[in-house]
């Protein structure tokens with residue numbers, strides 16, 4: 001089967017639904033975000049084009065990669081990165097773990113995407129009804145120990161967002177997991193930019209933008225809530 005986008009794929013970062021980048025038109029943070037948004041819109045509206053998912057694309061990329069963006073998101077099976085942004089092989093540099101917690105290996109992987117692959121955009125993606133967020137909330141209200149030290153360490157990285165959401169509650173109000181999730185997306189973005197001198201320098205120089213966003217499980221829409229840098 002032939003990839004309908006093969007001709008455009010002569011430029012590795014070209015994708016249907018967006019103007020192909022040319023040497024005179026480098027992939028900026030803003031252009032990368034526009035392409036991500038366009039792909040998500042195709043997915044949301046049930047009109048995906050499934051670009052770059054065929055054997056000829058695979059052969060084209062065998063010699064190297066030039067992804068449009070890096071995506072750091074929750075490992076939840078419903079956040080399948082290439083599907084929800086309607087992209088394909090070579091389009092996204094993807095790093096995921098449960099609850100999108102910013103650990104050292106995550107930072108290193110994203111630094112590689114920025115410094116070696118030159119991605120102009122990092123999307124940090126959380127989602128509603130996140131099991132890791134729910135576990136972090138439960139950890140403050142139950143005495144049940146985590147299943148393992150590793151699980152406990154991961155949950156502990158979300159707990160500060162639970163505490164912040166709890167402090168912000170009106171008297172008598174019930175903690176909303178969505179509020180915790182929103183704070184945790186913000187915390188993940190801030191931890192990434194705050195801990196990585198390489199990433200914060202790229203943002204300061206205008207070469208990189210970091211977008212924190214929430215993915216709605218029911219309708220598939222990616223909704224940005226925090227932007228560090230220019231788009």
Ligand SMILES: [Zn+2]
Pocket residue numbers: 074075076098099127129130131132133
């Ligand atoms: Zn999750």
